[in-house]
Amino acid sequence: MDILFAHNEKKGEKFTEKLKGKNPGFICVIGNTETAKIPGISVAGANPEITDFTPAADCELLYFGECKCIPGVPITPDGIPTPGLITMSALNLVDLSKLVVIGGVRVYPQIPYVEVGGSPGGDIRTGKAVKNVKEVITRSTLLGENLAKYCKNLNYLVIGESIAGGTTTTLGVLSAMGIEGKGKVSSSMPINPHKLKEEIIELGMKSANLEFGSYKNDPIKAIECLGDPMIPACAGLVLGAGKKIPILLAGGTQMTSILAVVNSIDPKVLNNLAIGTTRWIVEDKQSDIKGIVDQIGQIPILAVNLDFNKLKAEGLKAYERDIAKEGVGAGGTCIAALLKNENINTEVLLVEIEKNYDLLMKKK
C-alpha cells in the first residue's frame, strides 16, 4: 500500500479519488523564529543559530537541486539530511509547479517568492510571538483565492512548510485555543523534548497573561502570543483557496495549528482538507496527530508509506530511527506524485530519493 489511510479512512479515500491524475501546485510556506533557537528545541540545522537558514536553503534545494544560501544541504547536528530531499524528489518525478510564500524570515531564499506582509517571529517565552497576524491572513487569503481561480476546476493545492521549532509554536497555539497538544506534538528529534516544550509554553502563557483556552475563539491573538509566522500565512492560503479547491496540508502535527485556526475562522473549509504526511509521523509513538485532529474535526490523515530500511544510505536509514520524520511538505508531495501518475509507486520514489541523496552527498 503506497498511501496509508491513517485516520478518517473513508473520507480519506474519497478525498484521494477526487485528486487522481490531477496536476496540483505545491506551495511551501516558510518562517523563522527566535523560539527555534532555544537550545534543545530543534534539529532543523546543524546548530540552533543556523536554523534561520534552513527554510531558505530548503526552498533553494527545490528550485536548483542545491542550496545557495548555505554550502551543502540542511542537516541535523548528526548529519541527517533535510526531508526537503524527499520533496525535491517527488516534485521532480511528476514535474509539479512550486511557489514559496514567506511567512516571515530573516534569511530570504534566492528564488522568486511571495510576500504577504509578515515578519520573523519572536521567542514565545515572551508571549509576543508574531506581528501583523490579521493583515497576513488577509493578504494570504487573497493569494489563496487567486491561486484557486487560476485553474478552478482542475487542480488542488499541496501546502507544506519549513520552519524550525514549529511543533513548539503549534503547541502554543493549540494551548491558547484550548486544544490539548501536550505530549501529542511531534519532533524532528529521536527523543521528543515534550517537557522542554511545555515549560516554554508555560512561560509564554504567563508572559502573555493567558491560560489554556483563553483564546478559544480568537486565533489571531493565539498566534500573536504563542505562534509562528508560518501559521497565519498558511492559514490564509487555506482559507482563500479551500473555499474553491481541495487542499492537501503537507506536514505533520504542525498542520494541526492550521486546522485549529481555519476551524475558528471558516469551519466549512475543513471539508475540503486532508493532512498528507509520512508514515514516520502517523506511526510515531512519541506523538499523537490523530489525538489532536479529533479535537478539531473529521479531517482525513493520509501518509506516504516510504520504507527507508530498504535503502543503503545511512543518512536516509536514520529516518527509520525517528529522526527528521517530516518537513518541506515531504509526505504530501509524495502523495501528490503517487496520485498524479499511476506508474509511480513508493519503489519509484525510493529510487529517486536515493539517487538525489547520492548526488547531493557527492557535491558536498
Add this chain to the structure above:
Amino acid sequence: MDILFAHNEKKGEKFTEKLKGKNPGFICVIGNTETAKIPGISVAGANPEITDFTPAADCELLYFGECKCIPGVPITPDGIPTPGLITMSALNLVDLSKLVVIGGVRVYPQIPYVEVGGSPGGDIRTGKAVKNVKEVITRSTLLGENLAKYCKNLNYLVIGESIAGGTTTTLGVLSAMGIEGKGKVSSSMPINPHKLKEEIIELGMKSANLEFGSYKNDPIKAIECLGDPMIPACAGLVLGAGKKIPILLAGGTQMTSILAVVNSIDPKVLNNLAIGTTRWIVEDKQSDIKGIVDQIGQIPILAVNLDFNKLKAEGLKAYERDIAKEGVGAGGTCIAALLKNENINTEVLLVEIEKNYDLLMKKK
C-alpha cells in the same frame, strides 16, 4: 468588431482562436524609477513625486476596488483616472486571477506580491538604470516556468505593467539594442514629449559611454544602463512561461522592450506571443508600435475596440483625446475577457467601466 487585428493579422487571428474560452492568469509587473520624476516625462500621477505610488495604488485597485496607499485612485494632473480602472472592470467581469510581481519599487502595495530580486530604478541620464538584472531575469524565469506548469495545457498568461516613465526607458533599451524607437514610443500625455525623451536617452548613452546599437546582443547591459526594473522581471516571466503556454503581452509600446530582450535571449519564444493593447495605442498618430515591432519579429498586435466617446463621464471621454491610452494591462485584460466569455462584448465592458468609474468618483 470587438478586437481589432491591428498587425500581423493572420497570426493574430490564429493566436486568439487558441485562447477562446480559456481561463488565463493576469500578472501585473510593477516598478518605480527616478527617470519617471524628470519633469514633463510622465502624467502617471498628479505630480512627479507621486508617480512612486501609482503602481502600488493600481494593484490595490485591482484587489480591493479602491486604493490603500493613496486616497482616491491614481489620476493625471488633469484628474483623468488610471487605466487600471479598465483593467479592474475586465478582471471582475470574468473573475480572472491576478498576481503582482515586483520589478523594483519604493512603495509596496498592501496585497500579496512576488519578489524576484529587483530594486527600484535610477535616473537613466546617469547611464546606471537598473541593478541585478541577470538575477532578476533568472528568478522571474523560474516563476514563469512554474506558473506555466501550474496548468500546462489549459491556460495562457496576460502580462501587464504599471511603471511611470516606461516609454522613455523603453526608448533607452531599444536604442542601446539598435532598434529605432525615436518618435515611435507612445506617451500617456496628449502631446508626446519625443524631444525630451531623446535628450534623456542621449545623456544616458553619453554617461554609459555607448552608442545606438552598442548592446545589440547584450540585453542585460542595455537594461542595466538605460532600462527600468519592470523590464527584466517581465522578460523573465515571458522567457519562463512562453516556452510552454501562450502569452498576451498587455501593454503599449513599452512591451516592445520586452520583445527585444526576449528575442535576444530565446527568439523561439516570440512565436508564442502577441501584444494585446487598446485602440488608442494602435491608432495613435504620435507613436508607431507597428514600426517598432517590425524591427523585431512578426508578432501580432491585437487591440480592444473600446469607444469612450459613447460614455457620459468626462474623465473617461478624455481617453479619446489621447490621454493615458494604456497601462496596468488595460487592453490585454479586456481582450482576455472578450475571449473568455462570448457573452461579453465591448458594450458590456463599457457599462462595467462606467459603473466602476462612478463608484470610485463617489468614494473620492
